Amino acid sequence: xxxxxxxxxxxxxxxxxxxxxxxxxxxxxxxxxxxxxxxxxxxxxxxxxxxxxxxxxxxxxxxxxxxxxxxxxxxxxxxxxxxxxxxxxxxxxxxxxxxxxxxxxxxxxxxxxxxxxxxxxxxxxxxxxxxxxxxxxxxxxxxxxxxxxxxxxxxxxxxxxxxxxxxxxxxxxxxxxxxxxxxxxxxxxxxxxxxxxxxxxxxxxxxxxxxxxxxxxxxxxxxxxxxxxxxxxxxxxxxxxxxxxxxxxxxxxxxxxxxxxxxxxxxxxxxxxxxxxxxxxxxxxxxxxxxxxxxxxxxxxxxxxxxxxxxxxxxxxxxxxxxxxxxxxxxxxxxxxxxxxxxxxxxxxxxxxxxxxxxxxxxxxxxxxxxxxxxxxxxxxxx
Amino acid sequence: xxxxxxxxxxxxxxxxxxxxxxxxxxxxxxxxxxxxxxxxxxxxxxxxxxxxxxxxxxxxxxxxxxxxxxxxxxxxxxxxxxxxxxxxxxxxxxxxxxxxxxxxxxxxxxxxxxxxxxxxxxxxxxxxxxxxxxxxxxxxxxxxxxxxxxxxxxxxxxxxxxxxxxxxxxxxxxxxxxxxxxxxxxxxxxxxxxxxxxxxxxxxxxxxxxxxxxxxxxxxxxxxxxxxxxxxxxxxxxxxxxxxxxxxxxxxxxxxxxxxxxxxxxxxxxxxxxxxxxxxxxxxxxxxxxxxxxxxxxxxxxxxxxxxxxxxxxxxxxxxxxxxxxxxxxxxxxxxxxxxxxxxxxxxxxxxxxxxxxxxxxxxxxxxxxxxxxxxx
Numbered sequence: 001x002x003x004x005x006x007x008x009x010x011x012x013x014x015x016x017x018x019x020x021x022x023x024x025x026x027x028x029x030x031x032x033x034x035x036x037x038x039x040x041x042x043x044x045x046x047x048x049x050x051x052x053x054x055x056x057x058x059x060x061x062x063x064x065x066x067x068x069x070x071x072x073x074x075x076x077x078x079x080x081x082x083x084x085x086x087x088x089x090x091x092x093x094x095x096x097x098x099x100x101x102x103x104x105x106x107x108x109x110x111x112x113x114x115x116x117x118x119x120x121x122x123x124x125x126x127x128x129x130x131x132x133x134x135x136x137x138x139x140x141x142x143x144x145x146x147x148x149x150x151x152x153x154x155x156x157x158x159x160x161x162x163x164x165x166x167x168x169x170x171x172x173x174x175x176x177x178x179x180x181x182x183x184x185x186x187x188x189x190x191x192x193x194x195x196x197x198x199x200x201x202x203x204x205x206x207x208x209x210x211x212x213x214x215x216x217x218x219x220x221x222x223x224x225x226x227x228x229x230x231x232x233x234x235x236x237x238x239x240x241x242x243x244x245x246x247x248x249x250x251x252x253x254x255x256x257x258x259x260x261x262x263x264x265x266x267x268x269x270x271x272x273x274x275x276x277x278x279x280x281x282x283x284x285x286x287x288x289x290x291x292x293x294x295x296x297x298x299x300x301x302x303x304x305x306x307x308x309x310x311x312x313x314x315x316x317x318x319x320x321x322x323x324x325x326x327x328x329x330x331x332x333x334x335x336x337x338x339x340x341x342x343x344x345x346x347x348x349x350x351x352x353x354x355x356x357x358x359x360x361x362x363x364x365x366x367x368x369x370x371x372x373x374x375x376x377x378x379x380x381x382x383x
Numbered sequence: 384x385x386x387x388x389x390x391x392x393x394x395x396x397x398x399x400x401x402x403x404x405x406x407x408x409x410x411x412x413x414x415x416x417x418x419x420x421x422x423x424x425x426x427x428x429x430x431x432x433x434x435x436x437x438x439x440x441x442x443x444x445x446x447x448x449x450x451x452x453x454x455x456x457x458x459x460x461x462x463x464x465x466x467x468x469x470x471x472x473x474x475x476x477x478x479x480x481x482x483x484x485x486x487x488x489x490x491x492x493x494x495x496x497x498x499x500x501x502x503x504x505x506x507x508x509x510x511x512x513x514x515x516x517x518x519x520x521x522x523x524x525x526x527x528x529x530x531x532x533x534x535x536x537x538x539x540x541x542x543x544x545x546x547x548x549x550x551x552x553x554x555x556x557x558x559x560x561x562x563x564x565x566x567x568x569x570x571x572x573x574x575x576x577x578x579x580x581x582x583x584x585x586x587x588x589x590x591x592x593x594x595x596x597x598x599x600x601x602x603x604x605x606x607x608x609x610x611x612x613x614x615x616x617x618x619x620x621x622x623x624x625x626x627x628x629x630x631x632x633x634x635x636x637x638x639x640x641x642x643x644x645x646x647x648x649x650x651x652x653x654x655x656x657x658x659x660x661x662x663x664x665x666x667x668x669x670x671x672x673x674x675x676x677x678x679x680x681x682x683x684x685x686x687x688x689x690x691x692x693x694x695x696x697x698x699x700x701x702x703x704x705x706x707x708x709x710x711x712x713x714x715x716x717x718x719x720x721x722x723x724x725x726x727x728x729x730x731x732x733x734x735x736x737x738x739x740x741x742x743x744x745x746x747x748x749x750x751x752x753x754x755x756x757x758x759x760x
């Protein structure tokens with residue numbers, strides 16, 4: 001009677017699983033395309049599409065005064081580019097119709113007798129009608145008109161005081177200086193966030209669906225009856241995705257730097273550490289979802305149910321500070337939030353380990369907890 | 384002729400019944416498909432806003448006079464900005480670098496003197512531009528507050544009189560500027576796109592993967608009938624999602640329905656048919672659920688989110704993307720939903736959107752069925 005041959009060492013097992021997984025992943029060219037090239041295309045398209053800076057708001061002018069002065073006001077108001085003239089109509093009713101039909105989003109009504117009133121020192125009232133469906137756009141458009149006429153009004157008031165021989169009061173001026181992103185462009189800010197988002201979608205959903213698929217086809221059972229330990233199997237399964245995730249990050253950062261001028265001001269080691277820890281959480285989440293799903297369809301929906309709120313509550317799209325307190329508390333358990341902070345601070349603000357250790361620690365804790373839960377559930381299910 | 388039609392309808396009904404059984408067997412998928420819209424609406428409606436709120440700023444008051452304190456108070460009394468401590472410029476700089484403060488206000492020495500003598504005075508505001516959205520709003524807000532402070536300092540000489548030029552702003556459709564009213568129609572489009580494209584793509588790809596599609600082909604049910612039967616239950620599911628989203632929007636966020644409800648569902652129907660066709664096309668090409676999901680995410684989810692005008696106005700995009708957005712059906716749905724719900728538009732205004740959705744549906748269903756017929760033929 002012979003003793004069963006000893007199991008191969010952990011290293012050999014791991015290498016075998018890794019080899020199998022890599023082959024399986026790169027065999028399907030379409031999957032590789034979707035994992036490597038698709039995120040790149042998306043980043044470029046999104047980088048161009050997402051621009052929260054509001055300008056060129058279509059506007060109509062109702063010049064009921066028709067004087068040289070009112071025409072000059074309309075011209076100068078439109079000159080700063082926030083509003084774009086799409087037409088001039090004769091009456092307020094016609095302007096409202098333009099708004100109803102969506103041809104214009106703002107209407108500026110210059111009152112009758114405006115020039116005469118101003119010359120005579122009587123107050124004149126300019127009316128702005130806004131399409132409020134997009135509050136942000138309405139806000140910016142209304143602000144631009146209010147600012148223009150506010151400045152004009154102040155100038156006029158000053159001139160009148162001086163003419164009356166009164167010394168005009170002091171004027172306080174704000175001198176803005178914008179650090180890190182002086183021209184306030186959206187892409188350098190959005191691209192790191194988009195990278196965090198795409199990495200989540202790619203890794204979590206692909207892992208969850210991949211495992212469910214193997215379970216559906218029965219190949220998972222076949223691998224589990226081999227002497228390979230489940231833990232090593234999981235590690236080996238995730239390893240190719242860590243590599244793919246890394247390549248994705250590098251591709252995205254490269255495209256970001258080259259096309260959109262995203263800087264890398266901080267320590268690259270922080271970025272690498274952050275990426276590894278983040279991939280631990282996203283892959284772990286994919287694993288966890290697959291252990292509670294019975295089909296690929298469920299895995300996909302489960303991955304989605306995790307990914308969407310995680311993206312929304314990450315601060316990538318909208319500031320976390322604007323959320324209500326209880327929701328801000330929820331974001332503390334969101335890995336995307338920490339990774340987005342790591343990316344933005346390293347790239348834009350030039351942060352290092354000293355600035356980002358709390359975020360990295362949070363990612364480590366979250367990743368450890370998620371992976372431990374997922375492994376336990378996996379072992380229980382396939383014991 | 385009538386007999387053939389009856390037979391076809393029976394077969395389509397049979398396919399639809401089979402598919403419904405699939406959906407009912409797997410209630411978790413159903414819960415996820417119906418629970419997701421509610422969760423998303425909830426998060427979007429309550430959690431997501433672009434408004435700047437309680438931004439921490441560091442103050443370096445080098446003047447330390449009553450007037451300088453009044454200016455600092457004027458700036459930080461608003462909800463938008465919160466002072467996290469007066470400090471030396473060096474200390475403020477450190478807070479700014481570490482990200483604890485998003486802006487630094489520097490009031491120069493001699494501020495009070497300049498104000499008293501009527502000179503032009505400058506205060507400095509250093510803003511963290513890494514988040515361009517916050518930075519822009521902060522600059523605009525600070526500008527307004529300082530202007531108000533100028534007027535207050537001017538005293539009765541200027542403030543007492545009426546300003547010569549006044550601006551009256553009148554916001555229509557959404558006077559409260561509530562983000563939820565803006566988001567719900569967009570969100571409806573997004574959720575419908577995800578549900579319809581991905582669920583169809585997955586269910587049909589699943590049949591290919593398991594080989595059960597060949598079995599269906601071997602039955603007397605025609606190809607077109609298989610397609611219609613498989614898509615019908617998802618069309619119903621999509622309409623249910625739309626109803627759910629609207630009902631939730633009305634109940635939780637007071638979403639107005641100023642136009643015709645029937646028009647909302649008509650537009651939704653046209654949109655859904657197109658999305659189901661897209662899902663079908665993806666599944667025929669992909670044959671595999673994993674590839675189908677990623678292709679669906681790439682071709683439906685992201686364009687619906689970013690090129691539809693749901694979050695970012697289309698007019699702000701570069702021209703090539705504006706053109707690209709013309710073939711994104713979600714764009715027309717978002718526009719039509721906002722038109723009907725918020726503006727009360729009717730068919731007279733929205734017919735181009737409806738026509739575009741119909742055109743998309745016809746073209747994509749045509750391609751999908753053609754490819755479907757060719758497979759295995």
